Amino acid sequence: MHPAFSVLIFTVMSGAGYGLMTLMIIGHLAGLPQLQDSTVLLSGGVLAIALITGGLLSSTLHLTNPKNAWRAFSRFKTSWLSREAVFAVLFYPFALTYLAAIFFGGSEVTALGLLAGILTAVLAMLTLFCTSMIYASLKTIRQWNSSLTPVNYIALGLMSGSLLLAALQSLIGGELSSSLYTLALALLVLGAVCKLVYLFWIGKPAGSTINTATGFTQANVRLLDQGHTSNSFLNNEFGYTVAANKLVRMRLLMLVLAFVVPFLLLLTSSSVLLIIAALLTLAGLLVERWLFFAEARHVVRLFHGDQTV
Amino acid sequence: MKLGLVVDLDTCVGCHGCATACKQWNTSGTIGPLSDENPYGKDPNGAWLNRIRTYEVDDTPNSKTVNMPMSCMHCDNAACVTVCPTGASYKREEDGIVLVDQDKCMGCNLCSWACPYGAREIDPSQGTMKKCTLCVDRIYDEKLPEDERKPACVMTCPTKSRVFGDFDDPNSEVSKLVRDRAGKQLMPELGYNPVNTYLPPRNKPVVEMYEPRSVAASVKDWVNKVISR
Ligand code: SF4
Ligand code: SF4
Numbered sequence: 001m002h003p004a005f006s007v008l009i010f011t012v013m014s015g016a017g018y019g020l021m022t023l024m025i026i027g028h029l030a031g032l033p034q035l036q037d038s039t040v041l042l043s044g045g046v047l048a049i050a051l052i053t054g055g056l057l058s059s060t061l062h063l064t065n066p067k068n069a070w071r072a073f074s075r076f077k078t079s080w081l082s083r084e085a086v087f088a089v090l091f092y093p094f095a096l097t098y099l100a101a102i103f104f105g106g107s108e109v110t111a112l113g114l115l116a117g118i119l120t121a122v123l124a125m126l127t128l129f130c131t132s133m134i135y136a137s138l139k140t141i142r143q144w145n146s147s148l149t150p151v152n153y154i155a156l157g158l159m160s161g162s163l164l165l166a167a168l169q170s171l172i173g174g175e176l177s178s179s180l181y182t183l184a185l186a187l188l189v190l191g192a193v194c195k196l197v198y199l200f201w202i203g204k205p206a207g208s209t210i211n212t213a214t215g216f217t218q219a220n221v222r223l224l225d226q227g228h229t230s231n232s233f234l235n236n237e238f239g240y241t242v243a244a245n246k247l248v249r250m251r252l253l254m255l256v257l258a259f260v261v262p263f264l265l266l267l268t269s270s271s272v273l274l275i276i277a278a279l280l281t282l283a284g285l286l287v288e289r290w291l292f293f294a295e296a297r298h299v300v301r302l303f304h305g306d307q308t309v
Numbered sequence: 310m311k312l313g314l315v316v317d318l319d320t321c322v323g324c325h326g327c328a329t330a331c332k333q334w335n336t337s338g339t340i341g342p343l344s345d346e347n348p349y350g351k352d353p354n355g356a357w358l359n360r361i362r363t364y365e366v367d368d369t370p371n372s373k374t375v376n377m378p379m380s381c382m383h384c385d386n387a388a389c390v391t392v393c394p395t396g397a398s399y400k401r402e403e404d405g406i407v408l409v410d411q412d413k414c415m416g417c418n419l420c421s422w423a424c425p426y427g428a429r430e431i432d433p434s435q436g437t438m439k440k441c442t443l444c445v446d447r448i449y450d451e452k453l454p455e456d457e458r459k460p461a462c463v464m465t466c467p468t469k470s471r472v473f474g475d476f477d478d479p480n481s482e483v484s485k486l487v488r489d490r491a492g493k494q495l496m497p498e499l500g501y502n503p504v505n506t507y508l509p510p511r512n513k514p515v516v517e518m519y520e521p522r523s524v525a526a527s528v529k530d531w532v533n534k535v536i537s538r
């Protein structure tokens with residue numbers, strides 16, 4: 001699949017924003033001592049909302065007829081994209097109420113703050129889940145059509161959020177909270193495991209072939225002619241192909257940038273290096289999202305001559 | 310009613326007449342225009358609702374060239390409709406035709422991702438999704454003579470390889486063809502249950518291979534044949 005840059009930015013930024021917001025609220029409500037500071041909470045909240053809003057705005061860039069984008073709320077019953085849009089918008093009033101409660105009332109948990117906080121965290125995770133289900137629900141792309149897709153989106157969103165949270169807390173609070181630090185380390189390992197399982201799983205041959213696509217299941221089938229002399233919408237959208245050795249290099253780059261280096265930087269427990277680790281993870285996740293698209297092979301490719309997907 | 314097409318892979322000659330007729334009719338039809346980007350330039354690109362691909366099936370000497378026109382299959386289980394967030398894509402209750410409301414589409418492409426058959430294309434100038442309408446603006450047009458209330462592609466096909474009809478009616482021409490010629494759905498394993506059905510090529514004798522033989526052997530064969538009569 002053609003990786004649209006606006007969608008890569010959107011999923012990485014909003015994933016990190018929702019992860020940051022959720023972990024911060026859980027830590028705050030659960031009484032984690034380092035997260036009872038209203039400056040930390042407010043800056044975390046503002047950063048999360050900025051990431052989410054930037055991501056959502058970027059996601060509208062890939063629409064070819066954005067003047068109808070407001071209609072995207074209308075098919076909540078069947079469409080994951082519609083659900084994502086509804087939850088993403090519902091998130092704002094609760095997140096703003098939660099932050100307002102802290103802004104006006106300090107970090108002491110009030111009934112309003114508690115309610116708004118819980119709903120904010122739930123809606124954040126629901127939105128992230130809906131985003132992942134847009135991809136996971138497509139039977140036409142076997143590399144996405146799996147429960148590993150939502151697991152990856154949520155694990156990586158929480159992982160990048162935890163790094164941002166730890167970095168922010170150490171920057172503002174002066175010293176690193178050991179529980180946030182341990183959480184970030186654990187989520188890095190979890191994220192890496194999820195990604196490795198995914199990479200292993202998509203390597204297994206499965207799915208439709210040119211034979212089932214054309215209906216000739218008892219003989220070899222080869223494409224002679226696509227029927228057009230220059231590329232069509234279908235070629236541009238689904239024909240995206242990357243050389244196998246480049247894919248391997250990008251996989252290594254992703255693993256190093258998103259997981260290995262941040263893990264090593266974290267082990268030094270220095271605040272400055274922690275910020276670098278968080279930024280590196282975000283860059284690594286952009287590579288991860290690029291691969292998520294570049295390695296996905298739509299079944300239309302079979303009609304264009306691919307033997308398998 | 311379950312309207313759709315039967316495509317005969319035995320007789321289709323791959324002339325692209327249906328695709329051209331389709332483009333001509335629909336560029337001024339209900340969902341029109343069907344625009345082109347850079348039509349006379351180096352790298353033209355445009356929206357088509359019907360495309361023809363050509364395959365070679367099996368290996369010599371048994372190989373056969375098969376032309377396969379593909380337009381929307383008006384699937385029973387059309388995921389392109391359920392994924393659409395705006396409600397632009399819909400499937401009509403009364404005849405099963407899948408359509409895109411051009412006034413509602415926001416051009417997110419998701420329906421084209423959900424379609425296994427490459428039946429949906431973004432219009433490069435309007436930015437909305439275009440797809441085969443089963444010529445809904447012909448088949449119900451009472452101003453047309455009755456035998457012309459058929460899709461443009463069906464009307465134009467010089468070899469009559471495209472047949473339009475109601476798959477719910479067991480006595481319709483399409484239902485009979487599917488029964489008699491063992492019609493097939495494409496990629497049935499994805500579960501979309503496409504309505505359009507393809508008739509496989511009839512079995513033809515294998516091309517005779519030339520084998521040099523001695524004159525005496527040929528004469529002997531001929532004598533044997535004559536005597537056995
Ligand atoms: S062929 Fe594609 S566009 Fe047509 S109904 Fe089926 S899934 Fe939808
Ligand atoms: S491109 Fe248009 S018709 Fe297709 S899913 Fe998006 S809004 Fe619906």
Ligand code: SF4
Nearest residue numbers: 331441443444460462
């Ligand atoms: S039925 Fe009409 S819209 Fe569909 S392929 Fe044929 S001519 Fe085109």
